Amino acid sequence: MSEASELPQKEEEEVTPEAEEQSDNSSEDEATGDTEMDFLRNLFSRFLGLGSGEKVLDELTLDGVAQYMKSGKCKNILCMVGAGISTSAGIPDFRSPETGLYANLQKYNLPYPEAIFQMDYFKEHPEPFFALAKELYPGQFKPTICHYFMKLLKDKGLLRRCYTQNIDTLERVAGLEADDLIEAHGTFYTSHCFSFSCRKEYNLDWMKEKIFSDDIPKCEKCQSVVKPDIVFFGENLPDRFFTLMKTDFPQCDLLIIMGTSLQVQPFASLVSRVSKSCPRLLINMEKAGQSGIMDFGGGMDFDSDKAYRDVAYISTCDDGCLALADLLGWKAELEELVKKEHARIDSEDQEEKNTGSKAAAAAAEAKAEE
Ligand SMILES: [Zn+2]
Secondary structure: OOOOOHHHHHHHHHHHHHHHHHHHHHHHHHHHOOHHHHHHHHHHHHHOOOOOOOOOOOOOOHHHHHHHHHOOOOOOEEEEEOHHHOHHHOOOOOOOHHHOOOHHHHHHOOOOHHHHHEHHHHHHOOHHHHHHHHHOOHHHOOOOHHHHHHHHHHHOOOEEEEEEOOOOOHHHHOOOOHHHEEEOOEEEEEEEEOOOOOOOEEEHHHHHHHHHOOOOOEOOOOOOEEEEEEOOEOOOOOHHHHHHHHHHOOOOOEEEEEOOOOOOOOOHHHHHHOOOOOOEEEEEOOOOOEOOOOOOOOOEOOOOOOOOOEEEEEOOHHHHHHHHHHHHOOHHHHHHHHHHHHHHHHHHHHHHHHHHHHHHHHHHHHHHHO
16 A cells, blocks of 8 residues: 555655744743753644644634635535444444454354455355345435435535445435545446456446345356445555545545544545644544644644634534534425435335335246246
């Protein structure tokens, strides 16, 4: 992962000019008596990446964020989202060992639970992965209020991009398009032949049909296994992630982080790539992303007396989005959108079931006639 190793180096470069500026300030303070303390304070704030940004929010609350969004100065919003935005859709967190998902995998006789997402294991034994894929198949879930909040941001021309760690495709179901999305851990939306010399692409309908007929999906050209484009352990993140983050983050006016504990790299370090003046709102069940003292900086700071741009709203993602929508005067619009879209998905499901049972009935009839 050569491009990922670029991350820390880049941050180090960014720190240097400020470091010089800050040492100038501290030499001016020498007469104050607290010189050593000030020097240490400056040293720490330099390493924590604090103190050099402009204060954009009037207050570090959800209301402060809403006022800023209404000011007309906030035109490029980036969302960073994780498993927490899909839990209310009923989707368990794939990778977290605490969800009990791994415990359910015993029936597949895996050597160890993570093997199900490992390339080497998959190559020899693709069956457990596809059995799990059937159980957790994306199309069986509906996007959440939070997904539709991002769709509203798009409709209002405010969403620059959504960086998601989720592979459930609910952002697409909610109406975000390929260009609006960075699916950092890949997606079920497309699949590719596992053979490096072939790599033929398959679409979602093709893969769905294979998964639900309990077939191991095999390439029509070369008979190798076909794998959904989700990023397995040890695999590179999509090129698009590394290309677009370089232009998206420096131009971001507001970073909204939802439903992620910011523990998986390189995704987590994205929060430090926005400008020092860019406000960052975290909507999550707990605070996340704060810097450790040994970090290079750029971590979240909600509570220190130097905090000036980070807001934590501790709640479910759906409740947080509803509260923000309310402050923006969008609540009725958001609720209407969710209601309308969920009804549409339900009626499509029903249609599919009807067609499915008609086809089954026709097949049964044909068989009876034989
Ligand atoms: Zn092939």
